[in-house]
Amino acid sequence: MNYDELRERSIRVWEQEEQHATIPLIIIGTATCGLASGADELLHILGDELTQAGVQADVRQVGCIGLCYAEPLVDVRIPGGARVCYGGVDVKKLRTIIEKHVKGGTPLAEYALGSIGPGQAPGVPSLWELSATKPQVRVVLRNCGIIDPDRLEHYVARGGYAGLVRALGMAPSAIIGEVKTSGLRGRGGAGFPTGLKWELCRSNAGDKRYVICNADEGDPGAFMDRSVLEGDPHAVLEGLCIAAYAIGASEGYIYCRAEYPLAIRRLRQAIEQAKEHRLIGEGILGSDFSFNVHIKEGAGAFVCGEETALIASIEGRRGMPRSRPPFPAAHGLFGRPTNINNVETLANVPAILREGAEWFANYGTEHSKGTKTFALAGKVMRTGLIEVPMGITLREVIFDVGGGIPDGKKFKAAQTGGPSGGCIPAEFLDLPIDYEQLARVGSIMGSGGLVILDESSCMVDLARYFINFTQNESCGKCIPCRLGTRQMLMILEDICAGRGTDDSIALLESLGDAVKKGSLCGLGQTAPNPALTTVRYFRDEYIEHVRDKVCRALSCKEYLRYEVIEDMCTACGVCRRECPSEAIIGAKDEIHRIDQSKCIRCGICFESCKFDSIRVSSGRYHKTSGGKKGRTVREKRAARKEVKP
Amino acid sequence: MTKHTKKSSRSSSGKSSIAQRVEQWLRIAGNSFSKARESIIPLLQAAQSEFGFLPNEVMEAIARFLRVPPAQIQGVASFYSQFRYEAPGKHRVTVCRGTACHVRGSGRVVDELTMWLGIKPQETSTDGLFTLETVACVGSCALAPLMVVDGKVHGRQTPATARKTMEKISMAESEANHGDKEDAV
Structure with missing residues (x-):
């Protein structure tokens, strides 16, 4: 089968499923974040629930659409209707959704986050018009959460491998020119221009060259690459293949950290599928270009994200970096010219080839083109995976996309770039996010971890x-x-x-x-x-x-003091029972007290107290627990006194 | 706090039998690896998923297989944090110590588990039931703080929820043990 036939068939399959389906479709996000919040249980019972309700429906598993705060996500589309996305679905909600929407045909507007066209869903706004999604531009994440990552047809129907087809019809130098024009820069952190990197590697003589995809996403607080690999593995594979053709490499490695088992499984499957359709392997799509891909699992070393350390690790050595030059472009894997790109960089490449360099360069700032994915986490309402055009301000990301800081607390700083980056304080909230601006304030773009800190972070x-x-x-x-x-x-x-x-x-x-x-x-x-x-x-x-000797965030243990507020204690005894060091003294109807010599300042009493009876303080800073009002010991005593004559 | 002091009920096989098992494994598994240096890490990974950890016999067997000194294998293995040299506990409890988890209190989850299990991170309880581990980042930061118990991811943990999960497992184990004893009688 040639590419045109594959594409035609894929589009038929996709349109059949998306537009001409005769039975409802249920979509469950089963990336790692979905599974962590219970998507596997929903999937497990879904079959039985459908049988019990007496309805037939197709079930599709998809990757992460980025709304991790609302996981588990279940979407429903009935024939002719729009896809309605439901958030925070538990078993009870799932039953209601099956009863009312799948069976009854009426979307549940009160549970819905939004709808994805085509088709209508009365009373449900479009998912892409929400404040969380409107400022976003999806290039890298365009398929994540939309397609079934296990199915090649879905990827191809949405334009997949069209970039590779176009590339194979071009001279390698023209592809490099196109990538240069697009202004794409390395998304792994350093921001080196991708086209230039390819050109340097190609210009080095050698009987063999290698391309490597760096999927050793080690920054704590970053999970963009995982989501792309889990949600759209073919995009990375296609990008790697285009890079190989442009550089003149016949072999490639994907170095993926072992902590991402699902990503590795999806990649292996994608490679098998691509081989089957001659999208990689010998004589790709009938051309004389051959390219083979191997997966190497990392073994848990953060430093292996560094190019020369990564190469050492693939070669079976201790993953220690070496001095450069020579750069990997000249002397890389097994001594051969080698090009290393990050997952997100490669996932941008098919889009650039498919849509053109000018289209890509439309997004972003003067020196930072395109979009950037960020893993938005920490003290922010809507945690998740986002993709925004370069040049957007931190304020827009945190307060529009992220929905601001939870519990009415104040924004303190944004940490970008993981352990290599820095903390950006509130005074730079209006800073446009691009490589240069972040460097100017002492941080870096990094791979895209964006951890938000509030006043309770020290x-x-x-x-x-x-x-x-x-x-x-x-x-x-x-x-x-x-x-x-x-x-x-x-x-x-x-x-x-x-x-x-x-x-x-x-x-x-x-x-x-x-x-x-x-x-x-x-x-x-x-x-x-x-x-x-x-x-x-x-x-x-x-x-x-x-x-x-004060910690204003009330975080550094040594500076804290936990106390029972005597006027507020209800003598409920919860703190006394929960205290692991038996530091709380008290009994029924007796005001409790913390023995400071025994207190290990673990904070469990503070957390377990439902009432506002425990105070933690450090110098002039303090906060009070719980918030619920209860009958305090003193009130009870006063009431008893009144009753007595 | 429950301290696990009961001796492991699992029988520890003799040294020679481990060596035999390793040889047997490598005879078959070795076929899918090239005898080149770049196979060291994949071989160690395969061995660990087979045996649960890397006994010395594995290092020696891989060294013979690749015809390199055992020190080279040890040297590579010791660089990477994935590899273990002691048998892990029956239940593996991993707490994510990523940034997002840290700012949302994973340090206190670790403290609580350390107290409850009576072991420090990267240690195994004396009864062989629990291994407590910390990892740099699981990559599900939106659900921080995270704990992974026997491969199942638990999101949005607090010291209390983590302890409850441990109590549940511990209870199930002691019930199973009790049942075993009754069967034996």
């Missing part, structure tokens, strides 16, 4: 967290990184535990500077960023920690 603790991570993951080759991050961690631990002095802060800064200058690879060169940016923007907090 910036010193966050710096300690990141330095702990990088010092664990430092490969140990460069002494400033190996020992410097360790010393930085000890200083930060001191500051968090009440042992810091004024000198600690200055020492932290000078050490950070030395680590940056004295390390070979990106890990060491960026590891001090979280500490340095927090000192730069939140110096007050550091000073409070070392001078006043």
Whole structure:
């Protein structure tokens, strides 16, 4: 079967399912985030529920549509109607949806998040018109949550592999030219122009060249690549294939972290399907271009996201970076010219070839073109996966797309770029997000982790967290990184535990500077960023920690004091029972009290108290638990006194 | 707090039998790997999924298979955090320590589990029932904080929910144990 036949057949299949279906279609998001919130249980009982309701329906499993806050997501489309997306579905809701919508044909507007056309769903707004989705532009994520990632026809029907077909009809230099014109830059963090990278690799003589897809998404707080691999694996494969053709590579590797088993399974399946239809393998689509792809599973080393370390790991060595030059483009995998691109970079490539470089360059800013996916997480209402045009402001991302900060708290900082990035304070909320602007304020674009922090996040603790991570993951080759991050961690631990002095802060800064200058690879060169940016923007907090022994975020244990507010205690006994160190003294109808010598400041009493009876304080900062009103011990006593004559 | 002090009921096989099992495994599994250096990590991964951890015998067998010194295999294995050198517990409890999980309180979940299980992260309880692990990021940050128990992902955890899950497993285990004993009688 040639490509045109495959495409025609795929479109027929897709249109049949999407427009001419005679029975309802139920779509469940079963990416990792969906499964984590219970999609597997829904899937498990769905068959029985449908039989019990006496209706027939098709079931489709899709990847992540990005609305992770509303998982598990179940969508329903009845013949002729629009696809209606329901969020936060549990068993009870599922039964109602089956009864009313699948069987009865009426969408449940009160449960619905939105609808996806074509077709109508009375009373349900379009999903793409919500404040969470309207500012978004979906290039990389266009298929995620829409198609069944296990089915090649779905991908092809939506324009899949058309970019490869076009590329195969072009000279490799013309493809590189097109990618250069598009302005695409590496999405893994550093932002090197992709077209130029390809050109450098192609210009190096060699009997064999390699392309590698870097799917070792190790930044804690980032899950964009996982979602793309799970939701649209063929897009990455097609991008890799186009890159291979442009560079003149005959073999490719996808280096995926082992923590993503579902992504690996989907990739393996996609490779099999593509081979079957000669979209990869020998003589691709009847041309004389051959390209084979292998999957390599990472073994848990953050530093392997660095190009030369990744190559060492594929070769079966300890994943330690080496000095560059020579760059992998000249001397890479097995000593051959090698090009390494990140998952998201490659997923952009098919769209550029299909729609053209100008179309792509329409989005974004002068030096940062296209869109960027972000994993929006932390203290934000609508956590999830988003894709926005470059140049959008942080404010729009956090407050429009993300819906603001939960529990009425105040925004404090946005952490971008994971352990290599920095914290951006509220004063830069109107900063347009692109490579240059983020670098200007001391952070980096990174791979796209965007963790939002509110006033309950301690910036010193966050710096300690990141330095702990990088010092664990430092490969140990460069002494400033190996020992410097360790010393930085000890200083930060001191500051968090009440042992810091004024000198600690200055020492932290000078050490950070030395680590940056004295390390070979990106890990060491960026590891001090979280500490340095927090000192730069939140110096007050550091000073409070070392001078006043106070943590305003009420986070650093050593600075906290938990107390029972005597006037508010209801003597319900919950805190006493839950306390793991038996530090709470009290009995029925007796005001409880915390024995400070036994208190380990775990905060369990605070959390378990439903009433506003427990207070945690640090200096002049404090907060109170629960919020429910109950009959306090003092009220009960007063009432008893009134009754007595 | 329940401390697990009961000795493991699983019989520990003798040293020679492990070596035999490893040889047997490699005779078959070895066929799908090239005898090149780049097979080291995939072979170690395959061995770990077969045996649950990497006994010394595995390192030695892989070294013989690839005709390299065992030190080279050890050297590669020790670099990567995926590899374990002791048998894991029956139930694997993994707490995500990613950024999103951290700011939403995964540190306190770890503290609670450490107290309840009586073991530190990356340790196994003496009864062989639980292994507590922390990982850098599971990648489901939107549902932070996350705990993975025997492959099942639990989202939006608190110290209390994590402890309840442990209590449930522990209860089921002691019931099963009790049943076994009655059967034996």
